[in-house]
Amino acid sequence: MRRYAPYVFDKPWVLLCEGESDKRFFDRLIQERDLDSRFYVQFPDRGERGTGGRTNFGWWLDTNRTVSETFNRNVKAILVVSDKDDDEAKSFDLVQKQIQHATGFPVPLAERTAAKKSGFPTIVILMIPMDGIGNLETICLKATATKWDSLMDPLNTFVAATPANTWGLSKQSKMRLQTTLAATCKGCPDTSFANHWFQNAKYRIPLNDKCFDSIANFLANFATLV
Amino acid sequence: MSVSFSLQKNKPLRDDNVLLRGYRMIHSVNIQNFRCFDSVNLVDCPRINLIVGRNASGKTAFLEALFLASGASPELAIRLKNWRGQPAISVSAEQTAYEGQWKDLFHNFNQKQEISIQFHGSSGFGRSLKILYVPKTVITVPISADTGTAAKGIVPLTFIYRGEDNREYQSSMDVTSSGLQMEAIALPPIHAHFFGSQIPLNPQQYANLFSDLSIQKKQSEIVDALREEFHFIEDIGVEAGDLLYASVEHLSDKVQVGVLSAGIYKLLCILLLIGRPSMGIILIDEIENGFYYDMLPSIWRLILQFAKKYEVQVFASTHSRECLEAAADVAKEQSKEFGVIRAVKANGVAELRQFDGKRLVDAINEGIEIR
Numbered sequence: 001m002r003r004y005a006p007y008v009f010d011k012p013w014v015l016l017c018e019g020e021s022d023k024r025f026f027d028r029l030i031q032e033r034d035l036d037s038r039f040y041v042q043f044p045d046r047g048e049r050g051t052g053g054r055t056n057f058g059w060w061l062d063t064n065r066t067v068s069e070t071f072n073r074n075v076k077a078i079l080v081v082s083d084k085d086d087d088e089a090k091s092f093d094l095v096q097k098q099i100q101h102a103t104g105f106p107v108p109l110a111e112r113t114a115a116k117k118s119g120f121p122t123i124v125i126l127m128i129p130m131d132g133i134g135n136l137e138t139i140c141l142k143a144t145a146t147k148w149d150s151l152m153d154p155l156n157t158f159v160a161a162t163p164a165n166t167w168g169l170s171k172q173s174k175m176r177l178q179t180t181l182a183a184t185c186k187g188c189p190d191t192s193f194a195n196h197w198f199q200n201a202k203y204r205i206p207l208n209d210k211c212f213d214s215i216a217n218f219l220a221n222f223a224t225l226v
Numbered sequence: 227m228s229v230s231f232s233l234q235k236n237k238p239l240r241d242d243n244v245l246l247r248g249y250r251m252i253h254s255v256n257i258q259n260f261r262c263f264d265s266v267n268l269v270d271c272p273r274i275n276l277i278v279g280r281n282a283s284g285k286t287a288f289l290e291a292l293f294l295a296s297g298a299s300p301e302l303a304i305r306l307k308n309w310r311g312q313p314a315i316s317v318s319a320e321q322t323a324y325e326g327q328w329k330d331l332f333h334n335f336n337q338k339q340e341i342s343i344q345f346h347g348s349s350g351f352g353r354s355l356k357i358l359y360v361p362k363t364v365i366t367v368p369i370s371a372d373t374g375t376a377a378k379g380i381v382p383l384t385f386i387y388r389g390e391d392n393r394e395y396q397s398s399m400d401v402t403s404s405g406l407q408m409e410a411i412a413l414p415p416i417h418a419h420f421f422g423s424q425i426p427l428n429p430q431q432y433a434n435l436f437s438d439l440s441i442q443k444k445q446s447e448i449v450d451a452l453r454e455e456f457h458f459i460e461d462i463g464v465e466a467g468d469l470l471y472a473s474v475e476h477l478s479d480k481v482q483v484g485v486l487s488a489g490i491y492k493l494l495c496i497l498l499l500i501g502r503p504s505m506g507i508i509l510i511d512e513i514e515n516g517f518y519y520d521m522l523p524s525i526w527r528l529i530l531q532f533a534k535k536y537e538v539q540v541f542a543s544t545h546s547r548e549c550l551e552a553a554a555d556v557a558k559e560q561s562k563e564f565g566v567i568r569a570v571k572a573n574g575v576a577e578l579r580q581f582d583g584k585r586l587v588d589a590i591n592e593g594i595e596i597r
């Protein structure tokens with residue numbers, strides 16, 4: 001059982017992402033870029049079911065619509081954000097099926113388009129990165145490459161010498177980001193992507209990097225979609 | 227004010243076998259024009275029903291609706307007024323003043339439309355109650371009435387019950403010189419008990435229930451269950467005439483259960499009611515009151531254990547997250563026995579929404595606010 005305060009939906013928009021790392025990223029991005037404060041960022045918790053992430057988007061939507069008074073009363077639009085990973089079409093299809101699985105919700109036919117249905121929140125899907133394949137870590141890795149440029153060559157050498165060398169882009173992005181954050185975070189070398197946001201700014205991924213502009217712009221203009 | 231009763235002789239008492247026949251669980255409920263409810267329906271109510279919602283959303287009103295329909299007398303409506311802390315009934319010969327005392331039973335105070343409360347259970351069990359104003363063919367005029375106008379009879383508020391036999395049983399609240407008078411009716415009441423948050427427990431009633439069990443040598447089941455959860459309790463019995471006392475370790479004398487712990491006493495009372503030798507329903511408003519948080523899992527375990535054994539259904543409202551978490555802990559293993567009824571006011575309209583025990587567990591695990 002969770003032992004911390006339960007959540008309520010006190011904002012009109014939900015940004016539904018895959019996990020806690022993503023939530024912390026989007027919370028920080030919205031805060032640091034001074035984006036629309038109408039977003040409430042949440043994700044399907046692993047809990048006692050043992051699985052979280054986007055394969056639980058449908059369960060999450062269905063459960064909240066069934067049990068949460070504040071969800072039904074306040075939520076007008078939901079932005080579902082998911083990684084493209086190594087196969088963009090397959091990933092989008094999976095997210096679409098998850099929304100279909102949630103009883104009654106409108107299902108977008110394409111990403112970044114609004115699906116509307118009376119009595120339900122409007123649903124929009126955003127697949128990231130917006131300009132290629134990969135995941136959130138792939139984007140963040142670009143920002144770390146700018147901040148810690150001198151580490152990239154040694155990192156490439158290191159990756160080439162490890163089993164990660166054969167991994168796909170998404171998995172390798174996670175490994176590369178994790179390694180970079182650990183190697184630069186003197187305050188907490190065992191930090192994670194999710195937790196490094198609590199470290200001093202000099203250890204953090206710079207959210208003002210232009211690689212985040214497309215996502216930030218999309219969030220800033222979300223009102224025009226819904 | 228006095229309340230007198232007269233038996234309607236044309237309505238025979240039913241055989242006890244009929245009363246006890248079948249499984250009296252409420253599966254579905256329909257309420258119309260009662261308090262905040264215009265029209266609400268519930269289906270598939272399980273054994274343990276947790277009622278959640280904001281203040282003034284209809285939680286207590288829902289319990290009251292079940293309580294009224296479970297009984298067999300308009301007198302229950304007077305009890306509800308007392309429990310709600312409303313002024314005592316005053317007897318008036320004026321229709322307007324008379325109706326004014328009952329208007330809050332009706333949705334939007336609309337007394338032109340009847341109240342209807344129906345529920346159906348397994349084994350074909352059903353009960354309905356209609357509350358409306360029905361003119362009488364014989365007019366009772368209060369002799370003390372001195373209004374200076376032509377005397378007119380009060381059109382009384384009338385309770386029309388329909389039971390399993392599909393017959394109507396009618397009783398009205400007539401104004402007489404000696405107070406309100408209502409006919410006793412031969413419809414056997416369902417065993418329903420209301421634990422209101424403002425209703426004091428009657429020590430004698432529970433001591434009597436315990437004595438009844440003791441005579442049947444069945445009291446040990448409850449005592450053992452309590453000892454299992456609260457190890458410091460050694461024994462429970464009726465002492466000093468008609469009060470429940472407990473033997474407690476490290477104490478030389480027995481102590482009144484209510485003095486030992488208000489929470490344990492409340493739990494004991496609930497279990498005694500569930501353990502009565504008949505099926506029924508227990509209605510508990512704000513169940514968490516009086517219970518320390520770490521008692522709550524034990525309480526749900528015991529309530530479920532006894533409710534299953536005695537085929538009793540529980541409807542309990544709560545504002546407590548800890549209470550819901552404790553219920554969810556028990557529901558993890560027996561989710562089909564639990565359900566949640568959420569009382570909601572949407573655009574001024576009171577609604578009852580349901581979800582099952584599995585959703586309760588999911589919601590607690592996920593950290594969703596469901597109170």
